[in-house]
Amino acid sequence: xxxxxxxxxRDYECDIQGIxxxxxxxxxxxxxxxxxxxxxxxxxxALARDKINLVVLRSELDYKASLMPGDHFYVTVEVVRExxxxxxxxxxxxxxxxxxxxxxxxxxxxxxxxKGRPFVAKELETLIT
Amino acid sequence: xxxxxxxxxRDYECDIQGIxxxxxxxxxxxxxxxxxxxxxxxxxxALARDKINLVVLRSELDYKASLMPGDHFYVTVEVVRExxxxxxxxxxxxxxxxxxxxxxxxxxxxxxxxKGRPFVAKELETLIT
Amino acid sequence: xxxxxxxxxRDYECDIQGIxxxxxxxxxxxxxxxxxxxxxxxxxxALARDKINLVVLRSELDYKASLMPGDHFYVTVEVVRExxxxxxxxxxxxxxxxxxxxxxxxxxxxxxxxKGRPFVAKELETLIT
Amino acid sequence: xxxxxxxxxRDYECDIQGIxxxxxxxxxxxxxxxxxxxxxxxxxxALARDKINLVVLRSELDYKASLMPGDHFYVTVEVVRExxxxxxxxxxxxxxxxxxxxxxxxxxxxxxxxKGRPFVAKELETLIT
Numbered sequence: 001x002x003x004x005x006x007x008x009x010r011d012y013e014c015d016i017q018g019i020x021x022x023x024x025x026x027x028x029x030x031x032x033x034x035x036x037x038x039x040x041x042x043x044x045x046a047l048a049r050d051k052i053n054l055v056v057l058r059s060e061l062d063y064k065a066s067l068m069p070g071d072h073f074y075v076t077v078e079v080v081r082e083x084x085x086x087x088x089x090x091x092x093x094x095x096x097x098x099x100x101x102x103x104x105x106x107x108x109x110x111x112x113x114x115k116g117r118p119f120v121a122k123e124l125e126t127l128i129t
Numbered sequence: 130x131x132x133x134x135x136x137x138x139r140d141y142e143c144d145i146q147g148i149x150x151x152x153x154x155x156x157x158x159x160x161x162x163x164x165x166x167x168x169x170x171x172x173x174x175a176l177a178r179d180k181i182n183l184v185v186l187r188s189e190l191d192y193k194a195s196l197m198p199g200d201h202f203y204v205t206v207e208v209v210r211e212x213x214x215x216x217x218x219x220x221x222x223x224x225x226x227x228x229x230x231x232x233x234x235x236x237x238x239x240x241x242x243x244k245g246r247p248f249v250a251k252e253l254e255t256l257i258t
Numbered sequence: 259x260x261x262x263x264x265x266x267x268r269d270y271e272c273d274i275q276g277i278x279x280x281x282x283x284x285x286x287x288x289x290x291x292x293x294x295x296x297x298x299x300x301x302x303x304a305l306a307r308d309k310i311n312l313v314v315l316r317s318e319l320d321y322k323a324s325l326m327p328g329d330h331f332y333v334t335v336e337v338v339r340e341x342x343x344x345x346x347x348x349x350x351x352x353x354x355x356x357x358x359x360x361x362x363x364x365x366x367x368x369x370x371x372x373k374g375r376p377f378v379a380k381e382l383e384t385l386i387t
Numbered sequence: 388x389x390x391x392x393x394x395x396x397r398d399y400e401c402d403i404q405g406i407x408x409x410x411x412x413x414x415x416x417x418x419x420x421x422x423x424x425x426x427x428x429x430x431x432x433a434l435a436r437d438k439i440n441l442v443v444l445r446s447e448l449d450y451k452a453s454l455m456p457g458d459h460f461y462v463t464v465e466v467v468r469e470x471x472x473x474x475x476x477x478x479x480x481x482x483x484x485x486x487x488x489x490x491x492x493x494x495x496x497x498x499x500x501x502k503g504r505p506f507v508a509k510e511l512e513t514l515i516t
Contacts (some may be wrong), residue, residue: 010160011173016306016401016456018178022314022401023284030281031139036201044140045198048274049147055266056280057318069174069403070167070514131491140280143274145327145435148275152413159410177403184453186410190446256280269431289397296457302398303456309407311515327432328425384475 003036003077006096010070017067025103027061027089033107036089041060044125048060051114052121057086058108065102072096085103085118086110095128132206135225141199148195152231155188158220161204162236169214171252180243181250186215187237193230201225208256214247215239216256252258261294261335262352269327277324280376283361287349290333291365296345300381303331310379315344316366323342323360330354337385343376344368345385390423390464393483399455406453406503412490413446416478418505420494423476429510438501443474445495452482452489459483466514472505473497474504 016020020117044054044057057108067073075093082088086108093103111121136157142149144150163173166183172181196202215237222232225255240250263288273279278331292302295359299320302312325331340346344366351361394415403406421431424441431441452458462480469475473495480490498508 010156011163012156012159012402012410014174014403015399015405016405017311017313018174018403021288021399022317023281023288027139027141027283030141030279034140037292042198045143045147045274052277055275056321058321059280059317061317063314063316070172083267089371135453141273141279144270145272145276146440146442150417151446152270152410152417155410155413159408174403181354181406184404185450187450188409188446188448190444192443194306195442268414269421270417272432278433285397285399288399291399301457303401303405328430362432 003032003039004074005032005035005077006072007031009067009069009071009073010056016070019068022063025093025105028093029059029061029071029089029103029105029107030119032077032091033089034078036077037099037127040127042127053112054121054124055105055112056107056109060068060106063102064103064104065100067093067095067102072103076109082108085120088125101126132161132168133203134161134164134206135231136160137202138196138198138202143198148197149200154190154192154222154234157204157222157237158188158190158232158234159220161206161220162218163229165206166256171198171255171256174229176252181243183238183250183253184241185236185238189235191247193232194224196222196224202231206210211237214249216253230256261290262332263290263293263314264330264332264334264365267325267327267329267331277326278329280321283319283321283351286331286333286351287319287347287361287365288316290335290349291347294335295385296372298385300385303338305381307346309371312367312379312382313370315368318364319374321360323358325351325360327355329378331360337349340366343378345382354379388461390419390426391462392419392422393459393461394418396454396456396458396460401456404453404454405470407458409450412450412480412492412512415462415480416446416448416476416492418477418492419464419478422515423466427514429514434510439498440499441508441511442499443476443494447493449491450489451491452487452502454489456481457467460469460489469490469495472507 065123066121089107110118142153218223218236239247271282336348347365349363368376400411476493476494497505
């Protein structure tokens with residue numbers, strides 16, 4: 001079953017155009033990924049304290065519709081293996097009122113150890129579907 | 130009954146000290162105020178579109194304890210009249226796990242019309258307890 | 259000549275991993291684009307007030323190296339036509355100390371009028387190289 | 388001589404009211420404080436890595452005028468001793484065009500060691516005027 005988290009636009013996330021600022025979607029996506037990972041027993045913050053960093057290598061975002069102040073929305077998360085060391089998060093943002101897609105994203109990441117070298121984190125192995 | 134909104138710390142809100150950045154509490158407080166107003170029928174975003182701006186004149190924040198990644202917390206909101214044109218939001222942030230106070234705040238604001246002049250917004254009159 | 263803007267990492271832009279948060283690069287890129295546009299006589303904020311919105315349709319970001327607290331860096335901006343209604347900003351972020359690429363980005367956008375319809379903004383025509 | 392740092396409003400820092408969001412002034416103030424400290428040889432980020440945290444205990448902000456997209460401004464910083472363990476940063480934000488005060492702030496902080504206890508950081512002693 002696809003992971004999903006429900007959120008609501010906060011006014012301070014909107015810019016002078018009166019819509020959610022583009023950069024904020026990356027916050028939404030990150031929060032959804034971390035909640036997804038946490039639900040699988042992978043704690044981003046705890047890993048960071050242990051100098052194991054989950055890092056983003058590439059992101060592709062397609063903006064389909066603008067979220068507005070007060071909009072309820074939800075973010076879905078799926079993860080697929082991209083290569084031996086890389087995994088890809090496929091994430092969509094939907095406006096709750098009509099399930100309209102607001103954003104489609106693919107975020108490719110890897111795990112990096114204390115020396116900054118990518119490695120296969122066993123914690124993540126089990127996430128790959 | 131005191132208004133209350135439940136939230137959760139998002140990892141991106143935390144800084145290099147590993148705790149919620151000081152400025153983020155202001156986001157939390159603003160979001161709680163706007164949700165409080167919305168629950169009373171006062172829509173900050175809609176007012177802004179009509180060139181009626183609710184503005185902050187002064188804020189006093191006392192930091193009591195740091196929120197950490199993953200912490201659940203809640204923000205309370207009460208409003209009192211400060212003077213004829215000014216109202217004060219008394220807001221507290223509590224960590225949910227133990228109801229410990231993380232932040233105590235007083236935020237004084239007023240309503241400003243399209244010409245930038247403070248006025249008594251009838252929408253706000255009914256909020257004053 | 260390629261447009262370039264010099265900036266410096268601010269501590270609050272860094273997260274619990276001790277590096278600039280991924281979403282903040284979107285802020286850097288947006289600011290650089292707007293400064294680029296302004297240098298060409300296109301004022302994003304003034305356009306927004308006139309209900310002409312420059313919107314992002316797609317962004318592709320490749321993270322190459324992490325910026326750290328205190329790092330000086332610069333962002334370059336070039337714009338190319340993507341189609342009749344779309345233009346693409348090719349943007350790189352470089353660490354100033356060694357000119358190392360921190361981020362490579364392609365941001366595709368269009369101009370949208372008050373009715374939300376894409377159109378060819380004459381202000382942007384002259385930007386295309 | 389009072390420390391001063393020059394900055395410029397970035398469009399993404401502005402909200403649906405078309406002005407700099409209230410919380411962003413905290414970012415400006417923090418950045419100015421850290422640059423002030425750095426100029427005195429006190430590196431906030433390096434201290435954080437050593438588990439010595441400079442923390443804010445209380446902030447008082449008086450909003451006098453709104454900064455707008457594109458505004459140039461500067462932030463001044465002075466530090467005075469508040470008590471044996473506390474120091475106060477007196478900070479003002481001025482719009483550059485006319486030196487009009489946009490914000491007046493007093494930010495009270497202390498140094499906290501790895502065990503979370505306030506202490507007299509010798510690095511800070513020399514800052515007190």
